Amino acid sequence: MSGLHAVFRRLEGRFGPQQWWPAETPFEVIIGAILTQNTAWTNVEQAIANLRAADVLTPAALVRRSPEELEQLIRPAGFFRQKAARLHHVATVLVDGYGGDVAALCAGPLDAARARLLALPGIGPETADSILLYAAHRPSFVVDAYTRRIFTRLGLLTGSERYEAIRDRFMAELPADVPLFNEYHALIVTLAKVCCRKRRPDCPACPLATDCRFARENRQKP
Ligand code: SF4
Structure with a gap:
């Protein structure tokens, strides 16, 4: 070998x-990629189940929730204050700048799209590459x-x-x-x-x- x-x-x-990523929509991939930072996936699943039950799995729905509501919903994933703020920020960027479309956020030359994601608070290289690959189907390892x-x-x-x-x-x-x-x-x-x-x-x-x-x-x- x-x-x-x-x-x-x-x-x-x-x-x-x-057959990854375990998510129903590109935005759900972004949510999972942020929530899985420093925690096990089983905790993320519980947090996503809470968001689903509260109907908060679209950028437009998420930006309407208060930080406190989001924090409670994602509490099982840990670091819930930080992560709620990160989710709210990325959802706001999507809604205000890209019509809520993850593909539009990740469009254009790969390096430029990656830099755009890395400029968002709390999005490091692993999270950015997970979003590019699994949410936007861009070839970023x-x-x-x-x-x-x-x-x-x-x-x-x-x-x-x-x-x-x-x-x-x-x-x-x-x-x-x-x-x-x-x-x-x-x-x-x-x-x-x-x-x-x-x-x-x-x-x-x-x-x-x-x-x-x-x-x-x-x-x-x-
Ligand atoms: S890759 Fe890991 S599990 Fe596999 S042989 Fe090497 S050390 Fe062992």
């Missing part, structure tokens, strides 16, 4: 299509802590690279293909949960084990 293509093919062969962990253990990263350097590497080595980027990130998350856990990774069950530096080094230990 060599390179990022080969890793993808092994993961795809083992885990099959992941998403890097997360799982990506760093797995590819460092494999020996394909040193572990000290900055976010942009890791993203650049994936985007240089892979074709700018939205379904590929979509599946690749989802498969990385699946591998991290099923095998490549932070503590006690299950290397014998991992489809990448034969070419993984971490697995090799740990097999050699007495």
Whole structure:
């Protein structure tokens, strides 16, 4: 196995299509991408269920709610004051500047669209790339802590690279293909949960084990 293509093919062969992102609309992807910051997805699901029950899953509906109402609805996702303010801000930008249309917010040259998202409060690179890829179907590779962990253990990263350097590497080595980027990130998350856990990774069950530096080094230990 060599390179990022080969890793993808092994993961795809083992885990099959992941069919992300779990959301019904592009705006719901944005909500999920913000709510999932620093929390588990199960907490996000509860917060989104509250927003759905309150009929607050469109930009126009969300901007009409007070910060206090939003905070209560998204409370299960944690950091609810910050996140309510971020959601309200992005919904306001969408309504005031883009007719509520996520595709319009993310239109134009990819770097310009990404810079537009990064300029919004509380939207960092991982959130911006998640929005571009999963809400707007733009070919922007998403890097997360799982990506760093797995590819460092494999020996394909040193572990000290900055976010942009890791993203650049994936985007240089892979074709700018939205379904590929979509599946690749989802498969990385699946591998991290099923095998490549932070503590006690299950290397014998991992489809990448034969070419993984971490697995090799740990097999050699007495
Ligand atoms: S072989 Fe082990 S350390 Fe390497 S990627 Fe798989 S689970 Fe992670």
